[in-house]
Amino acid sequence: MPFGRWARALLVVLAGTATVLALTGVPVLAAPVTITNATQFTDTSGAVVHAHGGGVLKVGAYYYWFGENRNADNTFRYVSAYRSTDLKTWEFRNHVLTRSSAAELASANIERPKVMYNAGTRQFVMWMHKETATDYAQARAAVAVSSTVDGAYTYRGSFRPLGTHMSRDITTFVDDDGTGYMVSSANENRDLNVYRLTGDYTGVAALVRSWPGDVREAPALFKRNGVYFMLTSGATGWNPNQQKYSSATSITGPWSAWADAGDATAYGSQTAYVLPVAGTSGTAYLYLGDRWGNSLGGTVNDSRYVWAPLRFPSATTLAMDYFPSLVIDTAAGTVSGPPGSWITVVARHSGKCVDVVGGSAADLAEAIQYTCGTGLNQQWNRRDLGNGYVQLAARHSGKCLDVADASTADNARVVQYTCGTGTHQQWQVQDAGGGYFRLVARHSGRCLDVISGGTADGVRLIQYACGTGTNQQWHSRVA
Template sequence: MPPLVLPAAVAGEARTAAVTVAVTNGVQFTGAAGKPLHAHAGGVIRVRGYFYWFGQNAHGNNRFRFISVYRSTDLRTWEFRNHVLTQSSAPELKVAGLWRPKVIYNARTKQYVLWMRKEKKEGDFSQGRVAVATSPTVDGDYRYRGSYRPLNDKSFDMTVFRDDDGQAYLISTTNAQEDLTIFRLTPDYLRVAARVTTLRGVKREAQAIFKRGGVYFLVSSGVTGWQPNQAKYATATRIAGPWSRMADVGDSIAYGSQAAHVLPVQGSATTSYLYMGDRHANAWGGKINASEYVWLPLRFPSTRSLSMRWYPRVSINTATGVVRGLGSGHAYEIVRARHSGKCLTVRWSSRADGAGTAQQPCGTAASQNQHWQVLGLGNGYHQLVARHSHKCLTVPSSSTASGVRVTQRTCGTGANQQWRLTRTTGGYYRITARHSGKCLDIRYGSAASGVRAIQFTCKGSANQQWRRAGAPY
């Protein structure tokens, strides 16, 4: 496509340098002083060269606390701007659940309009409402405008979309989460004017919509609570449809994520489309604010088809618009001992600190205690993070002794949770603890199920060699 001519900077506009940054997937993002960014289930709007990322910022019990906004020019370095909506913003919000905040700008009223899903509280989804707030500035304090059911339909997950012509739409999960309904908004974007169309019987939520080359793409998740599932998409050349049948995109668990937003990254060379997903901590027994993020570049094999593959890191240049994946591998892996063919497993699927590891017959998609995120730390070492518990493979007490049992423990910065993966002959790996230089080993070289994993002096034996493969999810 021809290069885009960008307007000269105006007052208050960020000047975006042609700097390429890299974002690591499957981790919490952090801002100033290493504080986690709480923009869960959120959306992004670009204003005068800045990207503003709105999201949910919850209490420790998962209840609504803030809708927070952060600002960036490069999508990696984020500055906290404001809690734009809080429990004190309106009496109705003192006890409330607000999710999936999305902001669109109304050029006619010169207002930024914030839409959200509203329920009574986490775990009580009887209200089924949408909520609306407005501000004359993108990161100012938003005025709460109230909540309602769109055309009396009970609404669950939702998003909003502003089309090229300025018309805006609400896309809502309706009919007890059986359908997706597209509603046209009033000219001020504050209420629903009419029902445009309904995709019936699709059972989808966590929807994200964008437009590319005159084609609308609607990405969504299945209805499985906090657990990730197969992402799907549908397309149309008119927002009223007809919409295509849902097709799969990505793997069967969307790489451990759920769609939040798709961001067009428009630059001087191209426009890329960035999938922004949440890896919900609730899936491993955590809380919303411990959740992580998965960002992946979308690809378009044809004008109406979509693909997405896993990358451990993503390269972004917001000046040129180029977004591409870095590295290879799988979102989660199994680690199989060469001598026995059995898999490294957290015993009894325990989520407790100190739970031991052993070899067990390799299982199925349900065997999350055998699924490991192999997380590169950028220093030549990796953490091995158990999917079911989100805890790290650990040598207890940083012991350097041979024969010490290897366990799981809450992830930290210790060298006893850092492992070097060295490729050996036959496609196997030696897994070496950083603090001790000793190898991950199955005791006595036994092939029996349930035998413990330990650290031991590296000898190159088959019980110290491990095959990595994608987890069977």
Template structure:
């Protein structure tokens, strides 16, 4: 049994301390633990929706902006604040589908905000589509007098006439602003210089021609500029690659080099944050572990944040850590070395209402067998492995250790009351479940294809009561303690 399993056995306390279910940490706190590869809960106890986002520091406060979707369509660009990069407070939905008729319906993706010192304005750019297809390939621009205010929509357009999809913004040390965006249906990356007010395009200044890269993020360290990108494989994670130059943006640029493993630990880059403090400067890779990879939706996505190491002045590397110690005031981001490699581990699931365990009746190996609850014991019918989709994730498949069959919402039903059974493992969305910390303690177990919670039917306390999926309420019959066997 891995040490990660011991960590999950104490998961309720961990979620309270790390994911923000308790009181915010005081501003003067030193290093704070960040639990990696999972969803983030804000200081009000709600899931933080800031995907495809970017970071901006104002004074000692970091502001994170990102996507909040209604299913797959744009709902809001949401903003959160933090002084320690771990405990996040919701500030405002700075742009919404109601902000302008052009935004309903729409897809607004990868929003980034930069500050213009000359105009004293905060400027937002994002990838914009019409909400029906991806034929617009435009950028949208909005502006505000304050970082967390209501941003006034300025419209959308194709930069310099080129199609534009995944994008980021970068402000160089001389105050010049740049847009970097995927063009030519993601085969090129175009670098544009912005006008002095950051509201429009001045000139196309460089093209990475034909590399099929997207999800750009730019940062500068010691006079070396790093452009971090992903391949173009839809929602599915792939190998992050980067290129460098000392002459941004014209180059000469280096070739592309790999960072992280072949899936970048299940994530796609969205931003690199510079964390500068009294003890030095660290660089924090920020990636999205997109929910549709495992049958979920964009709002099921998890966050992968990793410290960047630099073997040389022109090279970078990413290593997986399940926990980071972040001291924002000191400017240090350190990975905690552990054994969390995402391997399966053995557990049982105890219901908070009945005190009974999920059980494969009679240890049957038959496909379609409906799971039940039964008095807890250490037999094989109650022994399961949770296999995370990627290291650190609380989304994965759950299989019985004796039968090898996976939990399965039978017939791929999305109906409340549908039975949860077992079936041969095939990695479908109806066999992917997420463990979400429950306000009443323990976990909700959420079927990724339906968004419904694994429950004891009828809140029964009886042996043999069926395990079903039902609308998530957080009631006792939906709360489960994950217990190490």
């Protein structure tokens, strides 16, 4: 057969195969997608996706997203389920738990539903936080089961773990050996407890680890290359705060001290879940957070979704990067900002790059100039604040370029520091001509400067009264 006819025939076969796949409901391989961050998502019918405080379970080629769908007064209405192959195109499947599922759900609060699959019983098991509709005095865990991932779940009731422990914000985790765990905040949110579940995942067998008195909630537990990570928030009601994480090589510990993840408010969100996205290029880990509508003057159903890729500077540490949009490729297992998200900032007079000394991830580590290379401590994410100013966040640490102590004086040190809302971390990009720009600190009106116009590696960066010197002029390029 001539090549042209052969090629046309192959296309017909492939097209027919795609049609069969579509007709039989078997998903074709997902293409890369771009999502807009910190928005309400909509499903394939155009309705708002209500999966707040939720979790995601992958079954076959589909990611199933379960979450809170509330009444206007914030009380329980449904646990709703959606599915997607690409994490952008969400198809509503079912209200898998409703007020009519059990008498005690007719007037209730149900929060943070998480679904796990038990390979031994072939049951899907949902854990959730249960309260009455009027207050948070019950502090119970609740369980429901189903033989299908998006079918009606049978409610098994609510209880306090081991009979005595309060249980509020909740998550679940299945280890490599099939052991199931449930994690919840206890003791009026002062403690965070890890429980080993019974073999069928519907009961609590033992308390295996606790963080007493640390006041952490909104737990997300995941495992990467043999290391366990626990990502949590502080307890500040509906308002966002600094998320912190701990890591360990055994689920029972010892665990590392809590360390900061992301900026001071997790980019205006609270942890809901960490989703591994596995594909041909590896596994990305995606932070799923809620920007609660209650913190914006609305209700839970007004909430926005904040997603952020996690990065691992070492085997036992993590960092969280934020981008206004994300490129997700579930087939490859990659999640990133759009092309050009990372830049290097280069001094005109020396040709050297803005760098964090020694690649330190610590607050107050000095900003210097250094010969440009491939180090993540020379790569910056320019975050447009929408008010004429930007923040520059270091890729290796997630911390922002900052004028130390918010000083307004000449020669004040420039450092990296946990990102916040201070104007000493906000910079105006001012045209300097010739393709160069100045970076002007909002709080002081002074310019980012290489001290004394030095051209050597390691020379410190400072702020100084703006002038015409080329040591205050910069250009950027894609890292």
